[in-house]
Amino acid sequence: MKIHEYQARELFEKRGIPVPRGFLCRTPEEVRQATANIAKPVVVKAQILVAGRGKAGGVKPAQTPEEAFEVGRTMLGSTIKGIKVTSVLVVEAEKARKELYVGFTIDRANREVTLISSSEGGIDLEELAKTEPEKIFRKGIDSMVGLHPFEARQAAYSIGLGDKTANQFSSICTGIYEIFNSVDADLAESNPLAVMADGSLVALDSRITLDDNALFRHKEYDQEDEELSPLEREAHEADLAFVQLDGDIGIIGNGAGLVMATLDVVAHFGGKPANFLDMGGGSSAESVYRAVKICLEQKNLKALFVNILGGITKCDDVANGLVRALKESHLKIPITVRMVGTNEEEGRKILSENGIAYLDSMEEGAKAVVNSAYQGK
Secondary structure, three states, rough: OOHHHHHHOOOOOOOOOOOOOEEEEEEEEHHHHHHHHOOEEEEEOOOOOOOOOOOOOOOOEEOOHHHHHHHHHHHOOOOOOOEEEEOEEEEEEOOOEEEEEEEEEEOOOOOEEEEEEEEEOOHHHHHHHHHHHEEEEHHHHHOOOOOOOHHHHHHHOOEEEEHHHHHHHHHHHHHHHHHHHHHHEEEEEEEEEEEEEOOOOOOOOOOOEEHHHHHHHHHHHHOOHHHOOHHHHHHHHHHOOEOOOOOOOEEEEEHHHHHHHHHHHHHHHHOOOOOEEEEEOOOHHHHHHHHHHHOOOOOOOOOEEEEEEOOOOOHHHHHHHHHHHHHHHHOOOEEEEEEEEEOOHHHHHHHHHHOOOEOOOOOHHHHHHHHHOOOOO
């Protein structure tokens, strides 16, 4: 689970990691006052738990308190990527001579914490790993022993830092590693970590994600609901596992493994799934109804694939819930149903009486829904 930048920044400050002077603000007037207190050009950053906020208009510079006020007035209360902005972080706009990257994450393949550093900060590290992997330093850390000072210095020297800057880099590394352990994080990073004109380092950005399994130990950061889109929130309240994706074919199934397999098969045949929606193993007609209603609320949907393997879930309940939702929906798109298992005959009879076709095979269903979604293309 992500935490807000201002929360990550507070953790950095407590460990003595240099960060730009800044203030959390919830009104335009607070933004104005914060900028006046800083008495320098600032950057106003929306505090929302989504990636790509900068490109979406969630990070804006301001030269004066009046300009910052206008930025705050526009940004606060706006919606960015489906999330309402209720607070902003106003920080001093630092001028970096160079931008670096430093962070810790979990290497699940090797079952260890990994220190990562790079001489190229402020960019997508995953893309850099593909194009210029030699610019990334990685070091596995023995969790039983912890981070050695020489390992932090090794990371500093590997990205070309001189002795003075390397010493501060090592100190920052140690601080981030301590944060990583103290909050049960699976990622803690500064991107970019700026090298200033005098050679000192400042963490211009701080990012931390927590291990969901350890949230019971860190309830002060329990803000899972803030990460959800409106549809994801509606599904969460209905006890449905729903994640929005970037495609245009709706996917509904009963069981996480079945839904994942359905996504893969649809993609294999050239389809682009619009969502992951798992109704669970004991779905009732009501839960099916709500699942279909939520799925059909998505924009740009071209087709819907309902894939049911009835065990505890009864096919007649699925059919009744599906029919009810479709009758109430104003969205008219092709529906493909693959339904086998408990009360299969009863369920198929209900579908037939309502003019809904069904298939026996997941592969046949995937082909059919892709064809129906992209007919004539």
